[in-house]
Amino acid sequence: MRLDQLPLNRPARVLAIAWADLADTAAKRLRELGFDEGVTVEAVHVSPFGKDPIACRVGRMTVALRRAQAQAISVEAIAA
Amino acid sequence: MNPAPVVALVGNPNAGKSALFNALTGARQKVGNYPGVTVERKAGRMSLPDGRPIELIDLPGTYSLEPASPDEQVTRDVLFGKQEGERLPGAILCVVDATNLDNHLRFTLQLIGLGLPIVVALNMVDMAERDGLKIDAARLSRELGVPVIPTVAVRKRGIDELKAAMAGLVGDGGVQKIAAGSGFHHEDIVVLQRRARAIALAATTEEHGARAWSHRIDSIALHPVAGPILLAGLLFLIFQSVFAWAQAPMDAITAGFDQLGKWVDTELPAGFVRNLLSQGVIKGTGAVVTFLPQILILFFFILLLEATGYMVRAAFMMDRLMARVGLSGRAFIPLLSSFACAVPGIMATRTIDDPKDRLTTILIAPLTTCSARLPVYTLIIGACIPAKQVLPGVGLQGLVLFGLYILGIVGALLAALVLRRTVTRGPSHGFMMEMPKYQRPSLRDVGLGLWARCLIFLKRAGTIILLSNIILWVLASYPVAPAGQKQTEYSIAGRIASGIEVVVKPIGFNHNIALALPPAMAAREVAVAALATTYAIDAGDNEDATDQALSGKLGRDWSLPTALAFLMWFVFAPQCLSTIAVTRRETNGWKWPAFMVSYLFVLAYVASGLTFWIATWAGL
Numbered sequence: 054m055r056l057d058q059l060p061l062n063r064p065a066r067v068l069a070i071a072w073a074d075l076a077d078t079a080a081k082r083l084r085e086l087g088f089d090e091g092v093t094v095e096a097v098h099v100s101p102f103g104k105d106p107i108a109c110r111v112g113r114m115t116v117a118l119r120r121a122q123a124q125a126i127s128v129e130a131i132a133a
Numbered sequence: 134m135n136p137a138p139v140v141a142l143v144g145n146p147n148a149g150k151s152a153l154f155n156a157l158t159g160a161r162q163k164v165g166n167y168p169g170v171t172v173e174r175k176a177g178r179m180s181l182p183d184g185r186p187i188e189l190i191d192l193p194g195t196y197s198l199e200p201a202s203p204d205e206q207v208t209r210d211v212l213f214g215k216q217e218g219e220r221l222p223g224a225i226l227c228v229v230d231a232t233n234l235d236n237h238l239r240f241t242l243q244l245i246g247l248g249l250p251i252v253v254a255l256n257m258v259d260m261a262e263r264d265g266l267k268i269d270a271a272r273l274s275r276e277l278g279v280p281v282i283p284t285v286a287v288r289k290r291g292i293d294e295l296k297a298a299m300a301g302l303v304g305d306g307g308v309q310k311i312a313a314g315s316g317f318h319h320e321d322i323v324v325l326q327r328r329a330r331a332i333a334l335a336a337t338t339e340e341h342g343a344r345a346w347s348h349r350i351d352s353i354a355l356h357p358v359a360g361p362i363l364l365a366g367l368l369f370l371i372f373q374s375v376f377a378w379a380q381a382p383m384d385a386i387t388a389g390f391d392q393l394g395k396w397v398d399t400e401l402p403a404g405f406v407r408n409l410l411s412q413g414v415i416k417g418t419g420a421v422v423t424f425l426p427q428i429l430i431l432f433f434f435i436l437l438l439e440a441t442g443y444m445v446r447a448a449f450m451m452d453r454l455m456a457r458v459g460l461s462g463r464a465f466i467p468l469l470s471s472f473a474c475a476v477p478g479i480m481a482t483r484t485i486d487d488p489k490d491r492l493t494t495i496l497i498a499p500l501t502t503c504s505a506r507l508p509v510y511t512l513i514i515g516a517c518i519p520a521k522q523v524l525p526g527v528g529l530q531g532l533v534l535f536g537l538y539i540l541g542i543v544g545a546l547l548a549a550l551v552l553r554r555t556v557t558r559g560p561s562h563g564f565m566m567e568m569p570k571y572q573r574p575s576l577r578d579v580g581l582g583l584w585a586r587c588l589i590f591l592k593r594a595g596t597i598i599l600l601s602n603i604i605l606w607v608l609a610s611y612p613v614a615p616a617g618q619k620q621t622e623y624s625i626a627g628r629i630a631s632g633i634e635v636v637v638k639p640i641g642f643n644h645n646i647a648l649a650l651p652p653a654m655a656a657r658e659v660a661v662a663a664l665a666t667t668y669a670i671d672a673g674d675n676e677d678a679t680d681q682a683l684s685g686k687l688g689r690d691w692s693l694p695t696a697l698a699f700l701m702w703f704v705f706a707p708q709c710l711s712t713i714a715v716t717r718r719e720t721n722g723w724k725w726p727a728f729m730v731s732y733l734f735v736l737a738y739v740a741s742g743l744t745f746w747i748a749t750w751a752g753l
Binding site for chain 1: 196197199201232233234235236264322323326327330347348351352355356357358360361445449450451452453454456462486487560562563564565566567568570
């Protein structure tokens with residue numbers, strides 16, 4: 054499953070990030086904001102307009118990103 | 134004696150750096166710019182417990198030492214002693230957000246790697262506790278190998294302890310220079326991140342699963358229905374208060390300047406000095422300073438929205454709309470700030486990392502209705518638009534003003550759409566942004582921010598605006614017209630205006646408007662002052678006319694199509710030297726400001742002309 058397909062409030066683990074699919078600046082920001090293989094993410098909000106971007110919790114931080122970038126992140130839901 | 138040692142205040146964005154800076158230095162701060170780049174330089178004086186002074190510089194927030202934007206570059210350059218005009222810091226004060234340790238510690242580890250003496254302020258410990266986190270500062274200090282002091286900067290907690298720890302860092306002002314590269318090992322972000330996460334985990338001794346309260350607020354603030362209503366309501370409230378609350382203080386300021394003018398008229402002997410003071414200086418400057426309350430109220434709300442963390446939510450919601458015109462939600466914050474003033478708005482575009490996005494935002498920023506247009510709008514609407522009710526509770530004047538704001542927004546969005554497909558074409562890099570936790574804003578921090586804005590405005594009123602008024606008054610008063618001729622036509626300024634009038638007559642502008650346009654290039658609000666000055670000169674010795682309010686004179690003198698065309702001109706025209714100057718600095722050259730000025734003047738001319746001719750044709 055990709056991060057943009059993850060239902061809200063369902064914790065998941067990042068399996069892989071297709072860094073090559075991202076622009077350099079986007080990849081760098083994503084790393085700086087704490088995205089990494091193995092970390093836990095959870096989509097918590099979507100924008101009221103068009104459900105894009107989405108807000109994800111990564112570590113103790115909430116990060117907004119567009120669906121286009123979330124597509125590069127494969128995740129696996131963690132059994133609650 | 135050695136100069137006071139420099140300590141650099143460094144940290145991630147949203148770590149509470151500014152609040153800590155305010156808590157440490159109080160009002161003893163100097164806000165300026167770094168030479169060559171338009172990154173705001175904030176420095177302040179603080180004293181250690183033993184009385185030694187320290188120069189604290191507040192560096193732009195950054196996530197790492199690998200710069201992605203101009204302000205991140207400054208942070209790096211200062212720390213490496215490469216920033217022109219800046220002394221090498223003798224020590225670092227690193228701020229981390231206790232609620233966000235694993236991310237912020239990564240940058241801390243990078244900073245520790247620099248080898249400078251360092252103390253860590255573990256900030257927002259109160260928020261961490263509310264989130265169910267208990268952080269062992271002593272353990273954290275052992276793990277990092279540097280002093281760690283828990284603080285709550287907005288409540289000024291832990292500040293004395295922090296000062297004591299800083300006293301241990303700085304020696305006699307001598308500085309150990311880090312050779313570029315030495316002591317700093319370039320480590321992969323991911324490696325540092327994993328170490329940071331391990332340390333954060335070890336130092337966090339207690340955690341219960343309390344859902345952060347920020348999340349609960351966001352459930353409402355970003356709710357599919359409630360979210361947009363809240364945003365629209367807030368924006369409405371802001372613009373409503375700008376007009377409702379500002380009225381009383383504005384009346385008071387106007388009355389004050391009127392008194393001053395009367396006093397000058399009665400106390401001073403008739404002649405050059407009296408006329409210069411009462412017509413040029415007091416009338417002109419007074420007309421502008423009157424708008425200080427409106428500008429401060431607007432800035433108050435913008436500072437408040439930024440301090441609470443709501444501004445990022447607004448950007449989050451607006452991203453989709455901004456994406457439609459080729460921008461990102463990040464552009465929303467600079468554009469909203471531009472409603473107060475395009476200069477800080479354009480400077481705020483530094484946070485946009487995509488260069489094309491940033492350039493587009495800079496180019497459209499002057500279209501949003503900045504507060505300097507308010508004096509012009511308020512004056513002309515009051516003078517020329519009838520005060521009748523359109524609907525119960527909705528007046529025509531308010532409606533026109535609202536329409537002008539909407540026109541600015543629509544104009545900006547359309548301009549972005551066109552620019553993004555032509556001159557600033559390029560791929561979009563999306564939108565990626567940390568959403569900070571909501572915070573109760575400290576009124577003191579908002580107050581300090583407002584005070585800085587107030588000083589900037591008054592400085593402008595006292596320099597650029599005052600000077601252009603005096604020049605205009607002199608040019609408009611000399612040579613003295615012979616009997617039977619109008620002073621504003623016979624004088625030097627009048628003759629210049631007659632030249633301009635040829636160009637602007639087709640779009641409905643009269644002689645006095647032509648007279649007010651050149652000085653308004655200095656700043657839009659000068660148009661009000663300039664009109665006040667020219668009409669004051671025209672009134673001359675006629676006592677009855679001098680006493681009459683400016684708006685009354687305009688109402689009689691201007692036709693409705695002319696007034697509408699004039700308003701339209703001010704929606705689009707790039708009448709602001711500061712904006713042009715800041716655009717030049719931000720884009721490193723004259724190319725983009727020249728482009729901006731030309732496209733905006735063309736837009737203004739066409740829009741004014743269309744308005745004038747349509748209004749005339751409609752028989753208004």
